[in-house]
Amino acid sequence: MSKSLQAIRGMNDILPEQTPAWRYLESTFARLMDGYGYKEIRLPILEFTELFARGIGEGTDVVDKEMYTFADRNGESLTLRPEGTAGCVRAVLEHGLTGGGQVQKLWYTGPMFRYEKPQKGRYRQFHQIGVEVFNLPGPDIDAELIVLTWRLWQKLGIADAVTLQLNSLGSSEARATYRDALVAYLQERFEQLDEDSQRRLTTNPLRILDSKNAQTQAVLAEAPTLADYLDDESRAHFEGLKARLDAVGIAYTLNPKLVRGLDYYGRTVFEWVTDKLGAQGTVCAGGRYDGLISQFGGKPTPGVGFAMGVERLVLLLETLDRIPAELGRPMDVYLCMFGEEADVAGLALAEKLRDALPALRLAVNAGAGSFKSQFKKADKSGALFALILGENELSQQRIGLKSLRSDDEQELVAWDELTTRLQERLSQQIPADRERE
Numbered sequence: 001m002s003k004s005l006q007a008i009r010g011m012n013d014i015l016p017e018q019t020p021a022w023r024y025l026e027s028t029f030a031r032l033m034d035g036y037g038y039k040e041i042r043l044p045i046l047e048f049t050e051l052f053a054r055g056i057g058e059g060t061d062v063v064d065k066e067m068y069t070f071a072d073r074n075g076e077s078l079t080l081r082p083e084g085t086a087g088c089v090r091a092v093l094e095h096g097l098t099g100g101g102q103v104q105k106l107w108y109t110g111p112m113f114r115y116e117k118p119q120k121g122r123y124r125q126f127h128q129i130g131v132e133v134f135n136l137p138g139p140d141i142d143a144e145l146i147v148l149t150w151r152l153w154q155k156l157g158i159a160d161a162v163t164l165q166l167n168s169l170g171s172s173e174a175r176a177t178y179r180d181a182l183v184a185y186l187q188e189r190f191e192q193l194d195e196d197s198q199r200r201l202t203t204n205p206l207r208i209l210d211s212k213n214a215q216t217q218a219v220l221a222e223a224p225t226l227a228d229y230l231d232d233e234s235r236a237h238f239e240g241l242k243a244r245l246d247a248v249g250i251a252y253t254l255n256p257k258l259v260r261g262l263d264y265y266g267r268t269v270f271e272w273v274t275d276k277l278g279a280q281g282t283v284c285a286g287g288r289y290d291g292l293i294s295q296f297g298g299k300p301t302p303g304v305g306f307a308m309g310v311e312r313l314v315l316l317l318e319t320l321d322r323i324p325a326e327l328g329r330p331m332d333v334y335l336c337m338f339g340e341e342a343d344v345a346g347l348a349l350a351e352k353l354r355d356a357l358p359a360l361r362l363a364v365n366a367g368a369g370s371f372k373s374q375f376k377k378a379d380k381s382g383a384l385f386a387l388i389l390g391e392n393e394l395s396q397q398r399i400g401l402k403s404l405r406s407d408d409e410q411e412l413v414a415w416d417e418l419t420t421r422l423q424e425r426l427s428q429q430i431p432a433d434r435e436r437e
Helices: 019-036 049-055 061-066 085-094 139-156 172-187 195-203 205-210 214-220 232-248 310-319 340-356 371-380 391-396 415-434
Strands: 046-048 068-071 077-080 104-113 125-134 163-168 268-273 282-288 303-309 333-337 362-364 385-389 398-403 411-414
Touching: 019 104, 019 125, 019 139, 019 310, 046 049, 046 085, 049 061, 049 077, 049 085, 085 104, 085 125, 085 303, 125 139, 125 310, 139 232, 139 268, 139 282, 139 303, 163 232, 172 195, 172 205, 195 205, 205 214, 232 268, 268 303, 282 310, 303 310, 333 340, 333 371, 340 362, 340 385, 340 391, 340 415, 385 391, 385 415, 391 398, 398 415, 411 415
Parallel strands: 333 362, 333 385
Antiparallel strands: 046 077, 068 077, 104 125, 125 303, 163 268, 268 282, 282 303, 385 398, 398 411
């Protein structure tokens, strides 16, 4: 027997019972971005591999171990995007969106791909919501990005479950000086480092700071700190950011070991973390990357952004029971029809109802069926009412209206009175029934 077809490991189907929570998160975020004046950009999931090698950085775990890279039929090396910032920067450069100092406030959403060990909240195909801002160099825009994420947590009802961590990586020159000091310190203690940290010492030593290995963290306890190497301009920028967050009343923790996993960050970096999801605690992360556009051949252009994991946020909403009950609200009405003529008339009648009542949740029976089978479908749909249209009702231009959630008698309603009567019955029934869901 041939092997049954199934999804690739770490690439999951999002089933119909799960998508309402996703739509809730995505629509809440989209409305928030409209309110802050950000515009959506839609980006391809495939890019030339060089984009990520240059942008994310050779020696990073993402580029070295996690990318899905292959040659196309022309021999070009292509990669499924492992993150969104590099592609967004490519797009604004290609289309001249930042020329002449134009400010761009952009957001996007979609799947990303990394080859890593799948676990709860961490998958090989995962989804992100990202925001990127260009040509604003000050701490004011850094603060705005953090404030709008804080506003999102409030709207989602999870503000009490996430905390903000901040750090400044300083200028590239300051980081280079600090890197030399850190490497010198760790080389003297090389044998005490875990295997990953030993490898990173020559490729990406700052990533050692957020190692999860307890022995390595013990070694780092006496290591030089980045804060001691910050340049004056970066220090002033960071103080400006903290002052704005203090003014709004957003609490934060300074984390000197927060460096992020991608080479392009400088100055502000931040993460929103939770202790409700076990090991996968980061739900949103970002920072400033002022040198990235020039790294891609453009003119020096300030940039800052963040990304949040949709799977983790949905999991957090589910864990905290913060998904609104009305997302699972079933149908209002199920239309049962018996006979070919009733099918034709019923379809037309249903569309008139939709025109008159745009918010109506109306399911129309398809596939014919007996009275018993159609009523079984109506009940299973969760609808409050059934509409019954058969030969007798058709000849009288009436329709049966029957409550599926009470013992009320069925009533016959003239077609031209159906909209009004249905509104009346729904207004009586929905508050009582739906509030209990």
